[in-house]
Amino acid sequence: MGIINVDGLFNKYFPNLANEFLLKGCSLKDFQKSVVTNVLEGNNTLCIMPTGGGKSLIYWLSGLSLQGITIVISPLIALIDEQTEKIREQGYEVLTIHGEISANKQVNILKKFSNGEVNPDFIFVSPERISTDGFFEYCIRLRKDEIKLIAIDEVHCVSQWGFSFRPFYKRIPEFLDSVYKHSESVPITLGLTATLNSKEITDICNDFRIDKDNVIKDDALIRSEIALKVLKFENEKEKEDKFWELLNIHKNEKILVYLYRKYHQRGVENLTKDALERGFKATGFHGDMSSKDRQEIINRYKNNDIDVIFATNAFGMGIDIPDIKVVIHFMIPESVEQYYQEIGRGARDIPAANAYVLYTNKNIQVKKTHFIDRSFPNIEELKECYNKITSNKIGLKTLQYFEDETIQKCLPYFLDNDLLSIRCKGVSNLKMLSDIKLQELEDIFNATKTKGIITTIKKTGLDPQYITNLIYLAVLQEKVTLQKGFPKCLIVESKCKNISDEKAEQLKEYIEEKKQYKHKLLDYFVYLLDEDNSSIQLHQEIGKYLGVPKFKLGRIYSTLKGDKVRSKSEVIIANLLYENGIEYEYEKKLFYRSGKIVPDFTITLSNGREKYWEHLGMIGTEKYDKRWTQKLKIYQENFPDQLEVTYEGATISDSAKRLIEQLKRI
Missing domain, CATH: 3.40.1350 (Trna Endonuclease; Chain: A, domain 1)
Structure with a gap:
């Protein structure tokens, strides 16, 4: 490929945006151009850039310039819907698949896609969908040669060492290997995130075959326009008194408060109630709320109907509020990465913001014992969950992953330690099928009275993937009627009847290594806070930790062009x-x-x-x-x-x- 004119491509594919940029006197950033160029040159790429830096435009432009379909893997329904709307405004076709679309509608959307009736420029999907939906994978495989780019948003969720690890991000490479096995037309992979340490970068590069030369970091990772203020207290009462003082100082400014705890004393619900009683326009935001309720809160916050949001880290990835002036960590984050990503919610489109972190020594210990340690299952939970999945038998089992939080918590440990393997993303039974017009499938359907998939596999001797693919083929050819949409079901194979003492010890060591690593991340963050650095010094220390070259650490002042x-x-x-x-x-x-x-x-x-x-x-x-x-x-x-x-x-x-x-x- 010759010299790539990224500005020309921008004008070609986004003429309206290009005109808007022109009127505002701005242009594509050099960093954005460098990432797009690297992708168009055919390189799997890891892009690390600050929050609010314009990463969406990078994968929009890269995908369209590659002249094919882009699959965007994104962690939040609200973010998927927001991006879908923005891309459609630019005149492009988007296909979205997520849990708030009815199961029957999803099947119909994918049927039209498979048959070529729908030709999207972008497909938005969650990592959980990628990892559990066999029909989605089957349909993607039918048009795999048209897919030119896999964009993985918030790619830090891949790393098992990070604070936002999402286990099914780790299964994305398996999805790609399954779809593109023996294929010469493998799409380019582009991962995008704001903060990563060196261990996490290595994890991601290994998973997605990204050469270190194709890890591209923005020089502007340091967010020096956000004033960092560190306040340490002897006890919780002192801390809370100062907190309410800060809210009064910044009254009528847009404030985001991170708490991490949903309920109980000094949790989201508790402090929201107190704030309302004190006359603040406040609300809470956490993962137990429906995505519809959370989106409504975001819209009210954007429209200034709310001044203060008390949030867990559910308020984070992909949420773009341009004018947050104050970010307060009422509970200490667990790492430099989490802290810097969360303060990055501030000053997205305004010149400056203030970020306060309030903590006591007790907070540090509670963070370790009640948050970090409890995020891991203990050996008793693992044993109980394994017995529930396997019924103490070796062989194939169906797993309704989304119906059991304990299974969601424990499954990654079984997969990573060779206790279970995923054989197929399939169906739990055949009762959903009727009016079968494909003889082979009808014979399989009639093989058992119960119609259970495991019984059917045993009776017919057929591979589970073969049976599942036959069902998908019949659906696409309209040779079967579905009574309801496909339920999300994994067919797993258990390798042993129960967790032996030897395996239990292996699991303990595996979990302990990760616990201690996270403790060290927190210890290092506390070390930086306790050093009594100025705001600029703290930014620079964080920049060093995140791999910003020493020569560039002094670039701390922002210009109109966007330079530092x-x-x-x-x-x-x-x-x-x-x-x-x-x-x-x-x-x-x-x-x-x-x-x-x-x-x-x-x-x-x-x-x-x-x-x-x-x-x-x-x-x-x-x-x-x-x-x-x-x-x-x-x-x-x-x-x-x-x-x-x-x-x-x-x-x-x-x-x-x-x-x-x-x-x-x-």
Whole structure:
């Protein structure tokens, strides 16, 4: 492939958005272009960029430019519906499959897709659907060659080491292997997220065959426009008193409070009630609410009918509120990653926000024992759940995954430790079938009186996947009538009758390793909080932890163009260049015969010539003067007549304006 003109593709596929950008005086970010280019060059890609950085547009543009169907795997129904609406507004066809669409309607949608009656540009689906819906997989397989991109939103959920691990994200590679077995037309994979540490990056790269060279991190990961404020207390009463003081200070501003606990003292419901009694326009937000109720709350929050939301981490991934001014962690997060992702809800489309974390030593211990440790099953739970699934027998079993929370909690441990394997995403019985017009399927149907799938498999000796595929084929060919939609059923194979002492020990070690890792993540986060860093220092420490290169940690000030620069004087210069329509790049490497230097600003003039603008902020100090003398010599010898200089001082705006007027006349 030749040089990829991403701006041209943007204008082609999103002319309305391109015009909006033009009117606002903005454009695609260089980082967005680099990710799209990497994908279009055929590389599986991991994109790490700050919240609110425009990741949706990356997979929209990549998918359409690849001229095929894009499957977007997304964790939340509300997010799926929001993205569906936005893409349809741009004139593109979207197919969505999720639990709030009736089972019969889902079957009809997929039938039309399989038969070519519906030709979507995008298919939105959850990881749970990918991993449990055999009919969906069967239909995708029929049109697999048309699928060019798999976009995995919030890809950090893949990593078993992360705070937001969703077990069925881990099964996405198995879905891809099943669909594309022996196929030469494997789609490109694009994972997108805001925060990952090195261990999680390794996990994701291994799962999705992403080379380290194709891990692309935005330079702007540091959200320095959010002022970080750390408040530690001796006891909970002191903490709560300060909390209500903060709410009064920021009254009538849009506030998000993270609690993690739904009920009981100082939980979401409890503090919401207290806030309402104190006169705040407040509500709660947690996972026990229906997605419809949660979406209604989000809409009311956007429309300023609510000022304060008390939330668990259910308020997180994919929720885009542009003007949250205050984020308060009333309960301590469990890691740097969780903290930074959650404060990233603030200042999405406003210049600044405040983020407070309030904690006591007791909070830290409670976080470990009541939240981290209890997120893992104990060995007794695992044994009981395994016996429930297998009835203490080896062989095939049906598993109604979504009907039992204990099974949802324990199944990943059985799969990862070779106690169970998933043989098929199928059906639990054949009673849903009637009016069968396919002889082979009718023979299978008549093989047993009970119509149970396991009994049928034993009686016929047929593979479960073969029987399931035959049912799917008959449905698509309208040679059978479904009494109801397909229930979500996994056919699993148990490897042993029960969990032996040896396996129990293996499970304990497996779980303990993960517990201790999460404890260490929390300990490191507390270490950063206890260091008494300023807001900028804390941002920089977090940036280092997240892998931002040392050279880029000083870029903490935002410009109109969207760059991050090192000083307020450079903000003035960058903004003046931008407002005057002068094309520039900040800290672009400049190569010469025996090395390279980095000008503050590389300016492209209307005649195509380049000028290099250096702002000397610390002239007069010995080390700085020595470095500048060496750099000046390089300019004189290699780039004569191309250097412009300004100096730090109270008149920097005037100096910069005069220089810009000179540049415009060249």
